[in-house]
Each structure stands twice: as C-alpha cells, then as structure tokens.
C-alpha cells in the first residue's frame with residue numbers, strides 16, 4: 001500500500017537550509033529562515049524570557065491539563081496587546097491560544113466554513129509561503145491579489161490589488177498581513193488600510209489579519225494600527241497572532257486566534273466551536289510558551305526594551321545595506337530595501353541572479369529572492385552589498 005504514496009518533495013525552504021549546512025565556504029551567509037539574529041549572528045533567548053522561565057521553574061506548578069482554550073492569563077494579555085488595553089472591541093472578541101501563528105491560521109481556516117461555506121480566501125501575491133497550503137488543506141478556495149509594484153519603486157500596488165479583489169464575492173475572506181509583510185516588507189499606510197476596510201464593508205468580505213511581527217516594524221502600537229482600524233470598523237473579523245518572533249519563542253509554538261463579533265452574545269458559541277476544532281486536532285495547546293508570554297504581558301517593560309533593540313537593529317541593517325549599495329552606485333531600485341519594514345525583503349533581482357548569489361558568493365536567500373534582513377550580521381553588510389552589485 002505504501003507504494004501508492006505519491007512522490008513528495010522536501011520543503012524548499014528547509015532544503016536550502018540543509019544545502020547551507022553542507023556548504024564548506026567560511027564566508028557563507030544564511031538569509032533563508034525567518035529568525036531574528038543579533039550582531040554576532042545568534043538567535044538568543046531574550047533575557048525577559050529567561051527570567052520568566054527561571055520563575056516558572058522555581059514555582060514548579062503542576063503540569064496537569066489546562067483549559068481547552070489554553071492559558072487564560074495569556075489569552076487576556078495577548079488580546080490587550082493586539083487591540084490596545086482600553087479597546088472597546090475587547091468586549092466583543094473571543095481569543096484562544098494556539099500552536100503558534102501557524103496553528104491559529106489552520107484553526108481559523110477550519111472555522112471559516114462554519115460561518116461562510118464555500119468561501120474563497122484571498123491571499124497576497126507575493127505572500128507568506130504557508131498561507132496557500134494551510135488554506136487549501138482546510139478545503140478553502142483560493143484567490144490571489146497583487147501586492148508589489150514591479151517596474152518602478154517596488155511599493156504597494158493598491159490599484160492592482162483592488163483590481164484583483166474586484167472578483168471577490170460576499171462571504172470571502174481577505175487575508176492581510178498586520179505588519180512587516182512577509183516576504184516583501186511592504187506595509188500598507190493607514191490610508192491603504194482604510195481602503196481595504198472600505199472594500200471589505202462594500203463587498204461584505206471577512207477580514208483576516210495575520211500579525212506575526214508586532215514590534216518589528218515601527219513599534220508595538222504603530223504596527224497594530226491597521227488591525228485596530230479594521231477591528232473598530234467591522235462586526236466580524238479574524239485575527240492570527242504569533243509570539244514566535246516578538247518574544248523569540250519560536251520552538252515553544254505560542255500563538256493566538258481571535259474572532260471579533262458584532263457583540264458579546266455569540267462569543268461563548270464561537271469559543272465552543274473553536275475548542276471543538278482544536279480538540280479534534282491536538283486537544284489543547286502546549287503551556288510553557290504561553291506561561292512565559294503571560295508573565296511578559298504582566299510586566300512588559302524589560303521585554304519591550306529588548307524588542308525595541310531588535311527592531312532598531314533590523315532598521316539599522318536596512319539603512320547600512322542601502323547606504324552601501326548607494327556608495328557602490330547600484331541601481332535605484334535597491335533603495336526600496338531602506339523603506340521596507342521588518343525582517344524580510346524581496347530583492348529586486350531575478351531568480352537566476354539569486355542563484356549566482358548562492359553559487360558565487362555563498363549568500364543564501366529563498367528561490368523567490370526573499371532574504372531575512374535580520375539574519376545579516378553587521379560585518380557582513382558590505383560583502384552582501386558588493387555581491388548584489390556584482391550579480392545585478
């Protein structure tokens with residue numbers, strides 16, 4: 001029977017990571033996987049996380065089962081972090097803890113047919129590589145809308161996005177990245193958010209905001225401004241959140257799924273439905289990461305100071321890389337790297353040029369030309385700029 005199994009390919013991202021590990025060149029640079037690295041190229045455990053873990057270990061509380069929804073203090077903390085501590089929307093939302101942002105995406109994708117059977121999920125192109133597989137694995141139809149202007153300044157192409165979304169039907173889902181768009185680094189302005197919000201209202205689309213990098217763009221409040229605008233204006237909205245990057249809890253799989261309703265009445269029914277979906281998959285989410293995160297939300301200053309340092313580092317690398325490229329006389333299109341937000345950018349080069357970066361210079365990005373800006377150690381910036389100049 002096993003011979004009937006269709007041939008499967010290794011995940012391309014992880015295949016590149018393996019190729020990197022086998023590359024013998026000392027000067028090789030890994031810009032593939034989306035993890036934050038410090039100036040020495042390490043992905044350290046935040047001090048605030050280490051302190052919370054020490055307190056957890058000292059208290060040695062029980063490892064007995066938690067609630068189906070997860071850790072209630074975490075749920076309260078992340079809801080306030082996403083919507084703002086005084087948001088009136090807090091009274092009309094239901095949040096449950098999930099297995100990372102990925103688990104939240106799948107949970108909500110499984111939830112969508114309960115409220116909108118036959119819905120199409122509209123995903124940006126380019127977009128996060130896992131949006132498509134998750135939505136289609138849950139049985140949703142898929143639509144794509146263009147995101148990035150290709151010819152001139154590589155900014156957000158709102159007109160093209162709107163043209164593609166003209167095909168969307170009432171009850172469809174519009175998936176937007178809350179901030180630090182993965183892979184392009186191109187974020188909507190508040191005017192753009194308003195245009196997407198108006199579109200959702202006019203066409204009766206359900207907004208789904210996936211926010212995996214809050215704090216990595218302009219700051220924790222600024223990065224949530226689009227999500228909060230949408231939340232104020234819509235009676236039905238879905239939110240996916242991840243603590244993988246902004247708390248560095250990657251392997252602890254800590255995230256949340258939020259559903260915003262018109263009022264408090266349906267919230268219990270929503271929660272029971274989400275819990276039933278989760279119960280049929282993994283029962284309940286792991287506790288360690290959410291216990292740590294709950295402590296960070298309760299006493300946020302030390303954590304937020306560390307997060308701010310990460311944010312500044314990413315912004316500095318962007319500036320330094322753009323400055324180096326300017327010095328070398330590289331094409332103007334490379335200056336878009338300076339203005340983009342968060343950990344990722346799509347290099348304005350061709351896949352063949354991306355191959356040359358890997359083969360000739362040992363610089364690894366994805367085949368779609370995405371690089372993890374936060375993976376660049378400070379001393380590597382001039383070498384990357386020179387290589388980019390050479391291949392372009």
Ligand SMILES: Cc1ncc(COP(=O)(O)O)c(C=O)c1O
Nearest residue numbers: 100101102128182210212242244
């Ligand atoms: C846009 C987006 N959503 C969701 C995720 C998944 O986050 P997690 O690692 O918490 O599952 C990522 C991670 O790269 C992402 O970029």
